[in-house]
Amino acid sequence: AQSVTQLGSHVSVSEGALVLLRCNYSSSVPPYLFWYVQYPNQGLQLLLKYTSAATLVKGINGFEAEFKKSETSFHLTKPSAHMSDAAEYFCAVSDNAGNMLTFGGGTRLMVKP
Amino acid sequence: GAVVSQHPSRVICKSGTSVKIECRSLDFQATTMFWYRQFPKQSLMLMATSNEGSKATYEQGVEKDKFLINHASLTLSTLTVTSAHPEDSSFYICSAWSGLNRAEAFFGQGTRLTVV
16 A cells, blocks of 8 residues: 655745645555645646656756655755746656556645745 | 647537547557546646557546546547546546657647536
8 A cells, every 4th residue: 555645745945945744645656756736726736856867856847856766755846936837736656557546635835925 | 741630629418418529640650548637737647548559547546437438440439438426527638658759748639528
């Protein structure tokens, strides 16, 4: 069984500040890990993914995440927040390509001017 | 890139009626698609796995007779909410893994169902 925990259902940062969204996972097999962003009433857009290659993964819109097996973490970061980054972010895990995704509870990112 | 299209994006129906939601993979074939449900301010919960040419696999607690899934072709899966009730009001999202890039799951735009 797999699970994902996102610490902090709401995160608020100032524009230009560092964004750090936390994700810890549990998996009995080497995981596939994903970060998705969701804007209101829309589907999910992939930000980045980890699939057993490089542990530091760069995604779209300046986001990146680092896979740390020892900490079972896959935290999402962005050096400088932009107003357009305000959205809901979901971390997800899968045990293999093609299988179901298990999602964390989501983190709502708010960006203050 | 691979695209999953979901239709309709919004639907309002009366209690007791049925609503069909379509999920299409536009530029790849998907033998498996996934249907998720998302309540307001909550995460996505897997409802069922749709398998082309065979019966869907439902998650525990999901009524298969209420949420009918048909995956008749490699590019189309449908979810029919039968005899809808207000508690079925939710955001439904489908997903498929692209054959072009197997290590990515693509999502539809979602369907906001409101039952009145």
